[in-house]
Amino acid sequence: MTKAEHLAAVFAIAFAIIYAPTMDLNWTLATYHPIQGLWQFGKAAPLGGGSPAMYWYGFVFTAALGALVVAGLAALLPDKFMERVPWLSLTWVVTLGSIAYITYVLLPYATKT
Amino acid sequence: MRVGVSILLITHGILAVLLLGAITHQAIGAAWPVTKRAPGLWSAVRSVNGTNYANAVIILFLVTFAIGTIVYPAYRVSVRTLLQEYHFYKPEGMFEMKEHLLALSLALLPLYWLIWRRPSGENRVARTAITSILAVSVWWSFITGHILNNIRGFGS
Numbered sequence: 001m002t003k004a005e006h007l008a009a010v011f012a013i014a015f016a017i018i019y020a021p022t023m024d025l026n027w028t029l030a031t032y033h034p035i036q037g038l039w040q041f042g043k044a045a046p047l048g049g050g051s052p053a054m055y056w057y058g059f060v061f062t063a064a065l066g067a068l069v070v071a072g073l074a075a076l077l078p079d080k081f082m083e084r085v086p087w088l089s090l091t092w093v094v095t096l097g098s099i100a101y102i103t104y105v106l107l108p109y110a111t112k113t
Numbered sequence: 114m115r116v117g118v119s120i121l122l123i124t125h126g127i128l129a130v131l132l133l134g135a136i137t138h139q140a141i142g143a144a145w146p147v148t149k150r151a152p153g154l155w156s157a158v159r160s161v162n163g164t165n166y167a168n169a170v171i172i173l174f175l176v177t178f179a180i181g182t183i184v185y186p187a188y189r190v191s192v193r194t195l196l197q198e199y200h201f202y203k204p205e206g207m208f209e210m211k212e213h214l215l216a217l218s219l220a221l222l223p224l225y226w227l228i229w230r231r232p233s234g235e236n237r238v239a240r241t242a243i244t245s246i247l248a249v250s251v252w253w254s255f256i257t258g259h260i261l262n263n264i265r266g267f268g269s
Contacts, residue, residue, distance in 0.1 A: 001235075008224035015220035023213055034186030052189050057182070060216050067220065088239035091224060095217055095246055102213045109206020 001087065003079070007071050009087035014070035016098035019063035024105045028058030029065065118187045125180040126262075129255050132173040139166040140248035143241040163244070167229035170247070171222055178215060185212075192265045204264060207257040214250040221247065 001009075021027065031044040035051040046053040074082070142161040150160050188208070196205040225243050228236045 002227070002231075005224065005227045008227050012220045012224050016217055019213070019216060019220075032186070034190050050194075052194070054186065054189055056185070056212050056216075060219070063216065063220070088224075088228070088236055091221070092239055092242035092246060095221060095243075098217060099214065099246075102210070106206050106209050106213075109202045109209065112202050113200070 001083070003075075003082075006082045006087055007075055009091045010074040011067045011071040012091045013087070013094045015063045015067035016095045018066040019059065020098040020101040020105075022059045022062045023056075023102060026055055027062050028055040029061040030058040031055055032057055118184055121180050121184050122187075122262075125177055125184060126258065128173055128177040128180070129251070129258065132170065132177055133251055133255055135166045135170050135173060136244070136248045136251050139163040139170065140241075140244045143237075143244050163240075164229055164232060167226060171226055174218070174222065174247075174251075178219060181215070188261070192261060195265050196261075201264065204257070204260055207253075208261060211254045211257045214253055218247050218250040 026043055028043050031040045032054040033047050033051055034054060036047060044053060138161050141158050142163045145159050147156055147160045221243055228240050
């Protein structure tokens, strides 16, 4: 594996690990209010008057920022250490784990009537 | 505004069809490659050179995703409120899953691009698995979008 492949794998793994609890516990970095067209930093309540608050953009920002930091730190690690870890396998296994976690969190949608 | 959203949504749908075709061919070719080309459609699909699809998949994914993020507020305001009002929990949950699958898929794209640039025996399993995850995400998203458009789409 090349260094770029190592870092891309670390980014995807970190993103998947951070994203699942972020969507579950609402660690959003930003809130968008679509009716007002307004962005707010962090988690914000709906502004009222039937206007929803959208958190998904913020979930992506949170996970992407966290994964960039982790990948940046991984770039500082010695190549010998990076080559010992099976990054390619970990990438898809961790992503599938994250999907399983998210599926579990969303299960009530399938069962409630 | 409404016309603009409709145009974007139709474009989003058309690009999704192209993406669906490309990623499905590539995933089948990666998962069940043929050792010797035989006549017939199935053999032709299995023997595609996945490397040729990677750039197209990435461009289509990014453009479709970007348009999706632009039309998402219209869904949140006009469609999701109706789903909740009528207790259509399953389609609502399908959309929730769609947005999360696509976010995870977006994060896989850099590695996907790199390993399809240099396909080898070493990265074959990961290449197949990552391409399959992308294919499942795209299929799920396409079907969900189709169902939601049937519930409350154009002119409703």
